[in-house]
Amino acid sequence: MSQLLTDHEVDGIQEYDNPMPLWLSTLFIATCLYALGYCILYPCFWFWPGTTHWTSTAEAARREEERMAKKAAAPSSKADLAALAKDPKHLANGKSIFEFSCVACHGQHAEGKIGPNLTDKEWKYGGTPAEILTTITNGRPGGMPNWGATLKPEEIEDVAAYVLSLSGPKPAGPSESEQP
Numbered sequence: 001m002s003q004l005l006t007d008h009e010v011d012g013i014q015e016y017d018n019p020m021p022l023w024l025s026t027l028f029i030a031t032c033l034y035a036l037g038y039c040i041l042y043p044c045f046w047f048w049p050g051t052t053h054w055t056s057t058a059e060a061a062r063r064e065e066e067r068m069a070k071k072a073a074a075p076s077s078k079a080d081l082a083a084l085a086k087d088p089k090h091l092a093n094g095k096s097i098f099e100f101s102c103v104a105c106h107g108q109h110a111e112g113k114i115g116p117n118l119t120d121k122e123w124k125y126g127g128t129p130a131e132i133l134t135t136i137t138n139g140r141p142g143g144m145p146n147w148g149a150t151l152k153p154e155e156i157e158d159v160a161a162y163v164l165s166l167s168g169p170k171p172a173g174p175s176e177s178e179q180p
Contacts, residue, residue: 081129084161094162097155105143110166114143118166127167132160 008015043050084090098110105115116124125135136156139146147156 085165090158094158
């Protein structure tokens with residue numbers, strides 16, 4: 001045997017003096033270097049602010065500012081959404097998003113399937129522009145998903161404008177020209 005036995009013995013079994021594998025040694029050194037770099041860049045001790053001066057408090061404040069800026073940019077009045085509901089570009093974009101994301105629950109013509117009918121005036125969570133935006137952005141219990149995490153604020157505005165343009169005394173279902 002070319003390997004040396006150590007003096008260590010347990011239950012009659014002697015241990016060989018094998019070196020650690022090269023891949024494991026390399027991985028250990030790489031991990032130590034990564035940790036050292038992390039400790040230099042970011043605060044990792046009470047006395048060391050890190051070279052980037054990053055803090056979780058500043059990060060939370062930055063994210064809150066972004067959230068407030070998005071909220072301020074969204075139309076908040078009926079006039080804003082009503083204006084978007086008359087703009088063909090926004091209506092077309094809202095309709096395409098509706099057809100991709102909402103048709104499965106609300107139906108091809110928003111007549112209601114799993115989700116409620118969006119073409120009438122009686123809405124479960126209210127049909128004002130602010131309530132429509134809230135419903136689309138945050139979702140509702142019982143099946144309406146939270147689209148604020150998926151769609152951009154502009155897309156939510158366009159869908160809300162499209163949905164607002166659908167509500168009214170129009171009949172639900174396909175139009176007469178689309179029926180066989």
